[in-house]
Every structure is written in C-alpha cells, then in structure tokens.
Amino acid sequence: MEVVLALLVGILVAASVYLMLGRNLLRFVFGLVLLSNAANLTIFASGRLVRANPPLVPDGLSAPPEIVANALPQALILTAIVIGFGLLAFALALMLRAYRTLGTLNSDDMRDAEPLPEPAEPTAGGDRTS
C-alpha cells in the first residue's frame, strides 16, 4: 500500500512540476494545487498505513484496549488542507486580479515591477533576465 501511495505522490509531483514550469499563471496555480495534495499524501504515508481500529477510547477506560491507527497525521493533514485552501484561494484571486490589472497571465510579459532596460543598441544574445 505504501508503494502505491509513493507512486501516486510521484505522479502528482511530476504533473505539478510540468504544470508549474509553464508560463501561464493559471497552470501554475493548478500545479500548486496538485503539489499541496502530494505533500498531504506524503504526511499520510509517513504516519504508517496499518489495518487497525479507530483511535477511540471506550467508556470507563483511560487508554484504548488494542492497537489503534495513528491519529496525528490526519490532524496534521486536516490543518494543512485548511491552510492550503486559504492560500490557494488567495493565489487564485491574485491571479484574477493580475489578469484584470496587467491584462495578461503570461509570466514573461509581466515586467511592471522589473522593467527591461531600454535597448540602447541591438546586442547579440538578448539578455531577458536583467
């Protein structure tokens, strides 16, 4: 079961990296969604997958009578999902705002914060990073 989950995480990360390397910011956000899900599954697999009882303590006892599943990873994932949801919602809203304000979602065309230097004379190579 761990192997299946590990493969799934691998596929999710590969797909998300592919999406995030694109220039379109919407693809980037989708890649981020996949990546955060991959991280959640990683935590899930780290907590060990076993066939065990739910971690419930019956009335009158102070500890569960038999081996129970680890509840902590689920608590962590739940927190991470909530936080991730908030951040992704913000990211999506920001991308929408960027599209309306800047008129593009192509990250190569977003040069408002760091405008390219005016080409004084045509030079070979065309450095786009400065």
Added chain:
Amino acid sequence: MSWYLFLPIALPFVTAVICFLIRRCGSAGRWISVAGSALLLAISVALMGQVWSQGVVAGQMGGWDAPFGITLVADLLSAVMVVITAITGLAVSVYALIDIDSRREKLGYHALFQVLLAGVCGAFLTGDLFNMYVWFEVMLIASFGLLALGAERAQIDGAVKYVALNLVSTVIFLSAIGLLYGMTGTLNLADLHHAVDGVENKGLLTVVAVLFMVAFGIKAAVFPLFFWLPASYHTPPVAISAVFAGLLTKVGVYAMMRMFTLVFTHDVAYTHGLLLVVAGLTMVTGVLGAAAQSDIRKILSFHIVSQIGYMIMGLALYTPLALVGAVFYLVHHIVVKANLFLVAGVAKRLTGSFELSDIGGLYRASPLLAVLFLIPAFSLAGFPPLSGFWAKFLLIKASLDIGSYAIAATALVVGLLTVYSMTKIWTEAFWKPHPDGAEPALSMLDGRTRAALLLPIAALAAMTITIGFFPEPFVAFAERAAVQLMEPDEYIRAVTGAAS
C-alpha cells in the same frame, strides 16, 4: 504556564482585531497600532528579562505535556528576536502614521500589519515543528495582503512572484515535516534532538535536512532561491517594505539556525559545508546585483540578499564564536535594514523619486537626514565603530580561527563592494544637485510629518550607534545565546522538564 510566552503572540492579534473593526473610523486605528506595538515591546522586554535571569523558559499549551502538546519556548535567541520584532514594529507603525494613505488604512493595513507581527513572534517562540509551519503561514498570508494592498500595477506584478515562490517553499516545508515525522515519530523540536539519533538511515536524514534547507532558504532569500525578493520588495509603500526587509527573511534565517543547531547536526561536514558555499555565493550575487541597480529600494533589496549570506556564514562555520557573530549580525541587520528603507522613504518624499538619476540635493536640503542615512549605510558596510563592524569582525575572526580563509576573503571583499553601493546612493541622492534644479528642503514637510518620519529613523540610528560604541554587553549577550545554541541541553531540559 508563563504568560510572558503567550502574550507576544496574543497581543498583536487583539490589536489587529480592534484595528480591523475601526478601520473606517479615521485616524484612531493608527494610534491603536502604535499603542499595540509599544505594549508588545514592553512585554517582549519583560520576557527577555525573564529568560536572561532564569534561563530558557518553556510553557505547554492546552495542558498537554511535551512532546505531545504544543510547546512555546523562549531561549535567548528567541527572546532577542521577539524584542527586535517589537522594536521594528513600533518604529514602522510610527512611520506609518504619515506614510500610509487613508485608502490603504480603510483596506485594513494596520490589522494586517499586526497579524504579521503576531506570525513573526509565533514563529520565534514555538517549540514545535508543525506549529512553526502554521506561524509561517500566518506571517505569509498577512504579508501577501500587505504586498498587494492598494493593487497598483507594479505591486500586483511583484505580489504574483512573491506569492508563487513562497507557496512552493511552504509545500516543500510541509513535505519535509511529514518525512521527518515518518522517521522519528515526533514533531517537538527538543524531542527531535534525541529522536534523530535513533534514525538508522542517516543518508535519508540528510535528504530531509536539505529539504528543510531549501524551504527555509527560499524564505531567507539565499542563492540561488532569492529571485522573488528583488522582484517584489520595492513595489509596496515604504512602511510595508521596511518591515518586510527587517523581519521576513530573518524568520527564515532564524528557522535555519534553530533546525541546524538543534536537530540536524548528524553530518555537519556535509550540511554545514553546503551552507558555507551557499553563504559565500549569496553574499557575492547580492552585492553584485545591487551594484547593477539604480533605484534606491532595489539596491537595498539586493543588499538584504547579500547580508543574509553573512548570517548563514555564521551558522555554517558552526563554532561558538561564529554563532556569536551570526546572532549579533541578525540583530544589527534588522535595525539597520529597516532604517535604510525608512530613510529612502523620506528621500522620495523630498525629491519625488526613488530613481537615483532623477534625484539629488538632499545634503543641502537636510544635513540631518544625510547623517541619519550615513549611520545605517556605513554600519551596513561595516565601518568602525558602528554595529556592522563588530558583527563582521566576529564572523571574520571566527572563520580565520578555523582556517576558512576563502569565506573570510569573500566576506571582506563583499564588505568593500557594499561601500561602493552606499557611496553611489550618497553621491547621487545626497551630494549632486537635483537634475531638475529643484531645491528640496525639509521645511516642505509640516512639523507633524517631520516628527513621525524622522523620529523612528533617529531612534534606530541611535540604536546602531549604541551597539557600535558599547558592543561589550551585546557581545556578552550573543555569547550566552550562542552557548545555548551549541549545547542545547538547557533548551531540552526546559521543554521536557516542564512536562514533569
């Protein structure tokens, strides 16, 4: 449970709620923000006093003992970081009385600012790895809001890059937490110190260590992960840039210092060796990037990157003296960097631009402002007797002591190149006449504006001078903090001992 530990996190949240509720009621929110920051400073000084006299202070939240519950813990490093956060918060909130326009106030600037302080304090005080992730997120979402607030074109552009790269860092951080938990079965930092000894596959542990290094490296803006910083820090108003420049990257540095002294010390030759290379490259790329810029804020942004290299260098050398230098540098840098951004804001107000070729004549306009610029600028470059000199002196002495001549030489050359950038700002903005023939003067600003803008700058400059002329107590303090980092027994005893 010590209330001192809890209040630096709770108080900014309370201030934030009040500021949010009254954000449309004129100027009241500003003053509440200032009052909240001042109260935070008082509490954090009290916390520092307690840690100084009693040693490491720890408290278990919700009555669950460590390592099961969430622990808040303050050693000297955490305590001094909280104090310096409060000082920066207070200085910037006074500056923001004038600098933030009413439109941004109505959108909730003061509330977001206080949430940011709460997140930063939380990250410094937590003793639990997952909890640290949560505080990083609190800090992050507040900084997203502040960066995009007002939604000018450049701001949105900068925010896209900032948000994208920081979210990637967040996911890497989360995955690393999951993997470390899978190997050790605990998330409590003090507990992890012993738990990592039980991990058989040390290679896997090193992989996770490098994952943490990348995650914190993006936050701290080290080479080659710093590109979001110069793309975004110059876009918002100065009162936002200054607090970002002072605090945010330093949270990444702090987290790295914590993890790579308390948890990942199993293979120092590899992990800290890697950090040393990163530190050198960070210093050099940052300072060269700054040399190529002509906007004051961009020059200062690149210098943040370059200075982060010095702090990582102190951690990477991993000797007691080097950590003394790193702690000293951290404190000195926050004060100086926030101050330089505040000075840049006044320069823009007087001359109308941040672009060096479009401005000038500031020395004639105000010799006082010129002096207030020179103090943090020369301190940044490491001129004696200012605070930056002692910080660099400690680090370079530490590297010479163990024969790391290459990094010592790099640090010295980068210091020299820093002088180049600072003199560039000096000659262009202060010395040469204004290109339009305009003669800016400090009297262009009315008395209240002048007071609100210059008071925090003068206070921070006074701190720089104090550290510079009387370094003895500060070095003694940093020495004790470094001992706590190098020998974490006291930290661990405070956390696990508090459980019994």
